Amino acid sequence: MLTEFDTSLPSIKQVQKLIKENTSVELKLITGDIIAGTVLWQDSQCFCVMEKDNQKITVWKQAIAYLRQ
Amino acid sequence: MLTEFDTSLPSIKQVQKLIKENTSVELKLITGDIIAGTVLWQDSQCFCVMEKDNQKITVWKQAIAYLRQ
Amino acid sequence: MLTEFDTSLPSIKQVQKLIKENTSVELKLITGDIIAGTVLWQDSQCFCVMEKDNQKITVWKQAIAYLRQ
Amino acid sequence: MLTEFDTSLPSIKQVQKLIKENTSVELKLITGDIIAGTVLWQDSQCFCVMEKDNQKITVWKQAIAYLRQ
Amino acid sequence: MLTEFDTSLPSIKQVQKLIKENTSVELKLITGDIIAGTVLWQDSQCFCVMEKDNQKITVWKQAIAYLRQ
Amino acid sequence: MLTEFDTSLPSIKQVQKLIKENTSVELKLITGDIIAGTVLWQDSQCFCVMEKDNQKITVWKQAIAYLRQ
Numbered sequence: 001m002l003t004e005f006d007t008s009l010p011s012i013k014q015v016q017k018l019i020k021e022n023t024s025v026e027l028k029l030i031t032g033d034i035i036a037g038t039v040l041w042q043d044s045q046c047f048c049v050m051e052k053d054n055q056k057i058t059v060w061k062q063a064i065a066y067l068r069q
Numbered sequence: 070m071l072t073e074f075d076t077s078l079p080s081i082k083q084v085q086k087l088i089k090e091n092t093s094v095e096l097k098l099i100t101g102d103i104i105a106g107t108v109l110w111q112d113s114q115c116f117c118v119m120e121k122d123n124q125k126i127t128v129w130k131q132a133i134a135y136l137r138q
Numbered sequence: 139m140l141t142e143f144d145t146s147l148p149s150i151k152q153v154q155k156l157i158k159e160n161t162s163v164e165l166k167l168i169t170g171d172i173i174a175g176t177v178l179w180q181d182s183q184c185f186c187v188m189e190k191d192n193q194k195i196t197v198w199k200q201a202i203a204y205l206r207q
Numbered sequence: 208m209l210t211e212f213d214t215s216l217p218s219i220k221q222v223q224k225l226i227k228e229n230t231s232v233e234l235k236l237i238t239g240d241i242i243a244g245t246v247l248w249q250d251s252q253c254f255c256v257m258e259k260d261n262q263k264i265t266v267w268k269q270a271i272a273y274l275r276q
Numbered sequence: 277m278l279t280e281f282d283t284s285l286p287s288i289k290q291v292q293k294l295i296k297e298n299t300s301v302e303l304k305l306i307t308g309d310i311i312a313g314t315v316l317w318q319d320s321q322c323f324c325v326m327e328k329d330n331q332k333i334t335v336w337k338q339a340i341a342y343l344r345q
Numbered sequence: 346m347l348t349e350f351d352t353s354l355p356s357i358k359q360v361q362k363l364i365k366e367n368t369s370v371e372l373k374l375i376t377g378d379i380i381a382g383t384v385l386w387q388d389s390q391c392f393c394v395m396e397k398d399n400q401k402i403t404v405w406k407q408a409i410a411y412l413r414q
Contacts, residue, residue, distance in 0.1 A: 006389075009388045009389065009390060010386050010388045010391075010393070011388050011390050011391035011393075011403060012390075014393070014403060028376065028378065029134050029135070029376075030099060030134070030375060030376055030408060031097065031098075031099055031101065031134045032376065033097065033134060033135070035135065041079050043078045043079045043080050044075075044078065045078060045080050045081075046079075046080035048079070048080075048083070055137065055138075056137075056138060057135050057136070057137050058080060058083060058135060058136045058137075059134070059135045060130070060133045060134060060135065061405070062131065062133075062407065063099060063133070063134040063135070064405045064407075064408070065374050065375070065376045065378060065404070065405060065408040066374070066378070066380065066402050066403060066404045066405065066408070067402070067403045068400065068401075068402050068403075069400075069401060098203050098204070099168060099203070100166065100167075100168055100170065100203045102166065102203060102204070104204065110148050112147045112148045112149050113144075113147065114147060114149050114150075115148075115149035117148070117149075117152070124206065124207075125206075125207060126204050126205070126206050127149060127152060127204060127205045127206075128203070128204045129199070129202045129203060129204065131200065131202075132168060132202070132203040132204070167272050167273070168237060168272070169235065169237055169239065169272045171235065171272060171273070173273065179217050181216045181217045181218050182213075182216065183216060183218050183219075184217075184218035186217070186218075186221070193275065193276075194275075194276060195273050195274070195275050196218060196221060196273060196274045196275075197272070197273045198268070198271045198272060198273065200269065200271075201237060201271070201272040201273070236341050236342070237306060237341070238304065238305075238306050238308065238341045240304065240341060240342070242342065248286050250285045250286045250287050251282075251285065252285060252287050252288075253286075253287035255286070255287075255290070262344065262345075263344075263345060264342050264343070264344050265287060265290060265342060265343040265344075266341070266342045267337070267340045267341060267342065269338065269340075270306055270340070270341040270342070305410050305411070306375060306410070307373065307374075307375055307377065307410045309373065309410060309411070311411065317355050319354045319355045319356050320351075320354065321354060321356050321357075322355075322356035324355070324356075324359070331413065331414075332413075332414060333411050333412070333413050334356060334359060334411060334412045334413075335410070335411045336406070336409045336410060336411065338407065338409075339375060339409070339410040339411070
């Protein structure tokens with residue numbers, strides 16, 4: 001289950017780095033949607049992403065297939 | 070699993086704020102459905118949303134892909 | 139995970155009320171199916187619904203996207 | 208999670224009754240498949256169903272949307 | 277969650293038997309894929325299957341709908 | 346749940362071997378996507394894969410159907 005928020009996990013640390021460096025990412029969701037923008041924050045259940053049009057979107061981690069930088 | 074209801078989580082706090090401020094949101098579900106309205110309440114498993122036609126709909130968090138404000 | 143059956147949860151209480159008041163509901167499933175009828179009982183994993191043609195159907199909560207009254 | 212096998216649950220007891228009474232059922236899966244037959248046994252993760260052509264099929268509970276009798 | 281590997285479960289024992297007897301099986305996945313071959317090993321998260329063309333494939337149990345012998 | 350990272354599991358050990366030997370793999374996701382490349386690291390929630398065009402992609406294990414070598 002994705003409610004474990006173990007900051008020692010490489011995958012969690014990787015996203016913390018992306019947040020710190022304000023790196024643009026693409027999230028592919030299991031719905032087929034692709035969310036592009038920069039990650040503002042993450043917790044055990046969600047990412048909050050600032051999209052290109054400065055709109056904030058909260059993505060549930062359960063729906064994520066992959067992340068590309 | 071989404072039955073953890075940790076009110077210190079940013080994602081839970083974000084929705085509490087949306088409820089308090091009666092903010093309109095759009096929930097995209099993994100079925101492709103988009104539910105628009107204001108969130109009345111949330112618990113560890115569901116959101117209750119008041120839709121535009123004043124109809125109440127209970128959305129299972131397990132089926133949510135993302136939330137837009 | 140949906141095996142937590144915490145009767146203090148608003149979402150569980152809401153369905154208990156629907157059962158008590160024999161309210162007609164529509165359940166949208168992640169398969170796209172819509173199950174219409176009245177909820178007979180619920181437990182941590184399933185709803186049992188009496189459909190319009192008096193047929194009983196057991197729906198796994200894991201497959202539910204939303205419930206409309 | 209569906210690895211809880213609490214035989215006091217109505218949904219588990221319902222299936223135990225279907226097994227005992229050799230009742231024909233239809234299982235709708237999230238793949239869209241419909242499995243028809245009689246349930247031979249169940250555990251926390253699976254049902255074993257005897258299909259009409261006397262073929263045994265093991266269905267993972269995680270993939271079940273609903274059961275009709 | 278499928279990380280429970282309780283070897284007393286009928287469904288786990290069934291697959292152990294299939295492995296021992298080198299029985300050909302078909303796994304239907306929630307992607308619609310059908311994987312045919314013999315099961316080499318299983319753990320709490322995966323099956324390893326030897327396909328007909330002697331290629332090894334690791335299937336995540338989370339993605340399995342059903343198994344036919 | 347896939348947050349259990351038990352390095353004694355055959356499926357975890359298999360991927361550790363693929364990482365060590367820099368073996369090319371194909372991951373089929375439940376979205377239908379096929380991710381090809383070499384696995385750089387894994388944790389309880391994700392794989393990080395170096396794709397053919399030297400792009401890094403983080404795949405959530407929850408979205409994986411199978412892995413071919």
